Structure formats: C-alpha cells, structure tokens
Amino acid sequence: MESKIKEKTSKNKETSEKKLLAVIRISGILHVRNDMANTLDRLMLRRKYSCVLISSNNKNLCGMLKKIRNFISYGVIDENILEKLVKERGKSIEGNKKKIKIDTNDVVKGLVEGKKLNEFGLKSFFRLHPPRGGIRSKLHYPKGVLGENKEINKLIERML
Numbered sequence: 001m002e003s004k005i006k007e008k009t010s011k012n013k014e015t016s017e018k019k020l021l022a023v024i025r026i027s028g029i030l031h032v033r034n035d036m037a038n039t040l041d042r043l044m045l046r047r048k049y050s051c052v053l054i055s056s057n058n059k060n061l062c063g064m065l066k067k068i069r070n071f072i073s074y075g076v077i078d079e080n081i082l083e084k085l086v087k088e089r090g091k092s093i094e095g096n097k098k099k100i101k102i103d104t105n106d107v108v109k110g111l112v113e114g115k116k117l118n119e120f121g122l123k124s125f126f127r128l129h130p131p132r133g134g135i136r137s138k139l140h141y142p143k144g145v146l147g148e149n150k151e152i153n154k155l156i157e158r159m160l
Contacts, residue, residue, distance in 0.1 A: 018114060019056040022077040022085075022152050023065065024128065024159075025049065026137050026145060032071065039068050044125045049159065051085070051126040053077070053111060073145045075152030083108050088160050089126040093118065128159040 025045040032040070043064060044052050054061045056076070065074055077085075087104045094100070100121050107120050117124045135155070136144035145155060 018112060019076050020053050020082065020111060021056050021065070021074050022051055022053055022082075022156060023072055023074040024051045024152075024155070025071060026073050026135070027071040036068055036071065039064050040071065043068075045072065047127065049128045049130055051089075051128050051156070051159075052124065053082075053117070055114065069140075069147045071146075073141075073147065073149045073152060073155065075149045077156070078153050079108055079112070081153045081156055082111065084160060085126060085156060086122070089128060090117075091123045091127075093121055093123055128156070131155060131158040133158060 023043065023045065025040065025048055028048045029037070040046070043054075043061070044050070054065075056062065065072065083104050086102065086107050090102055090104075090107070092100045102120070102122070107117075107122070110120060111117070137146070138144060140147040141149050149155065
C-alpha cells in the first residue's frame with residue numbers, strides 16, 4: 001500500500017517540474033482552417049518557422065497544441081539549446097536600432113522559473129531559419145517532424 005502511494009507522489013513530482021516546450025510552426029498559411037489559424041495566432045505562431053516557448057504545466061496551452069499538431073512541431077527544450085536560441089535569435093522589443101545587452105544565463109534561469117520573455121525586454125517569439133538538410137514536413141514524428149517531436153533540440157540547432 002505504501003509503495004503505491006510513493007509511486008503516485010513520485011509521478012506527481014515529475015509532472016509538477018517546470019519544463020519548457022519549444023513550439024515551431026512548420027506549415028505556411030495556405031489551406032489552414034479559420035479555427036486552426038486563430039489558434040496559431042493566439043500562440044504567436046504567425047509565420048512559418050517561428051518559435052515560441054510555453055510551459056508544459058499549462059493545460060489550456062497543451063490542449064491548443066494537440067489541436068494544431070498537424071501544423072507544428074513541439075517538444076521539451078534543453079537549457080543549453082535554450083541559451084543558444086536566446087543568444088542568437090533573441091530580438092529586443094524596441095527594435096533592431098536599440099541594442100540591449102542580454103545576459104543569456106539570467107534569461108534562461110528566469111524562463112525555467114516561469115518568467116516571460118517580455119519581462120527581459122525580448123520579443124515573445126523567435127524567427128528561425130529553415131532547417132539545414134531539409135525536413136519531412138508532411139509526416140508526423142517518427143518519420144517526419146510534425147506533432148510531439150522527441151528530437152526538437154536537434155531540429156532547433158539545425159535552424160539556428
């Protein structure tokens with residue numbers, strides 16, 4: 001009886017950990033239904049190959065991801081990849097003319113703790129390059145990149 005309780009509490013600890021999900025829009029704007037386009041817009045995924053970071057604890061956002069899984073690729077992002085992403089593709093809210101000094105370590109720690117990119121003076125999305133070597137954009141994860149992708153970190157590295 002006690003072992004079952006320990007198993008349940010260990011599972012709760014694993015799910016309560018704050019993990020960041022990287023969400024990348026793979027498909028363009030053609031042939032997207034209005035409700036799907038509205039969901040993509042709410043997630044700030046307005047262009048092809050744009051990336052946002054969301055918390056895995058938010059059930060509403062996870063439901064939105066399941067709804068639009070045919071247009072995006074998402075997965076848990078590592079801290080070192082997150083640091084590279086902020087360093088190379090992080091843009092200031094004020095624009096390109098005003099360059100701000102970004103301390104990437106502070107930004108990464110803040111994001112893991114639950115802060116937003118706007119609090120650091122950065123835009124809430126990243127614009128990425130198309131991936132080097134190409135992708136299979138019509139197929140889901142084991143054969144392609146759509147849906148929940150276990151290798152999202154490799155994909156982001158190819159897009160930086």
